[in-house]
Amino acid sequence: MTSSSRTFSQHTSLSSPNAPAVSAHNLTKRFGDLNVLKGVSLAVPEGSVTSIIGASGSGKSTLLRCMNLLERPDQGELAIADEAIRFTRNPQGDITGLDRGQLQRLRAKVAMVFQQFNLWPHLTVLGNVIEAPMRVKNRSRKEAVALGEHYLERVGMADRRDAYPAFLSGGQQQRVAIARALAMEPRILLFDEPTSALDPERVNEVLGVIRGLADEGRTMLMVTHEMHFAREVSDQLVYLDKGYIAAEGSPDEVFDDPCCQRFVAPAA
């Protein structure tokens, strides 16, 4: 369970009919002299939940951000929501392998929930939720509002649709951010430590929403420090250590893996 080669053999065919929703092969990413991802391969099957755990600075956020190209990998292959991209460098050293249309299409199918919520403070709750469906997916205002109200209802924030984010608690803001992601009707949901910026008493209301989404069978890739939660909701766990996948598999396998014992021991 500890080598990434096994995982790769499972998803060499990047575009077969029942390909995984996310399939990354040998992604590398460096910031200057710092090698943050050193060849990471990962597959998230359609309708399943994968959690990424690991110490701070191990590259979890960077890996997640590669999935919607907020970071552009230096090398490797990424197949995500039917968009296959092979990152290479041209002779000038620029990263190639991605055209603008593809970037737009990919981002419309992959929605992200951020640690710091990143709601738009000058838009109302509903305004935040309908913005991208209207501008990116060209939904009419009426459609977008219907969609937005539906998902605000889903996260229990429908009664605050006209409020501005600054007047909400952290937990409420994060639930709105989840509704904003859902309103894109994405193929894949990405979560980057969705509860790390919350007051402890607000964590559960957000975890509850995420658990509900997992139960619905949504495809999710999540970075989290909530070990109990990760163990409960995940179909697959990935333990990232200094830019490598040090262990992966079912939650029980990973929690029992000696190389991540030290990391998860206090919580397990």
Added chain:
Amino acid sequence: MDFSWLSDPFYQEYLWQGFVNTLWLLLVSAVGGQLLAVGVALARLRGPRPLAWFAAAFSSVIRGTPLLVQLFFFYYGVGHLLEGVPGLRETWIWPLMRDPFFFGAVTFICSVGAYSGEVIRGAMLSVPPGELEAGRAFGLSGRQVLVRLWLPRAIQLCLPTLTGEMILLLKSIPLVSTIALMDLLQAANIIRDETFLVYEPLLLIAGIYLATTVVLTATLRLVEINFPGMRPRSRRWLPVR
């Protein structure tokens, strides 16, 4: 104190003209200046190298020289140069170019553009990058992120500074009396010259300025508190549960 001249319809007409011109100049300079300011900020942050450099030089020159000197520069210098442009006299722009109002407006638009441009640039840099990143993550184009998220958010952040600039602008406008534009100060000057009363006309226009400032401040304050995101604005904004 002798205010008997106030009943003279000629002086009333001067004062009214002066008041109207002052407000017009304020409005034109404020709107034009803020538009230019957005342009200056964008050019400095996102423009191609030469444009960014030009915008930076423009800000430095305008902010580093006295407003009165700029006014004279435009009115006497540029105005005189324009007279020499062949064919210009026959065009529709010509009457505009003879009007001191035109040069006053150009001067103030440049001034507001430079000062507010720096304010807006600073505000754009202080918008939390995560908010813009969220826009990109959801697939908004660079232009959409700029127009829908970055600029409105920056303006929200610096709105009190921008409205403060407008109050300062109002009080710079009497400078145009030096280029024979009939503003409030020019009206007071004429009344002084004809009645030999120094303080009374000045007192009157000072009062008008003060009243205008109070009204302007209150109006801009309304704009500030009604700017999207600045107050709850919800029919049911109190926590329901």
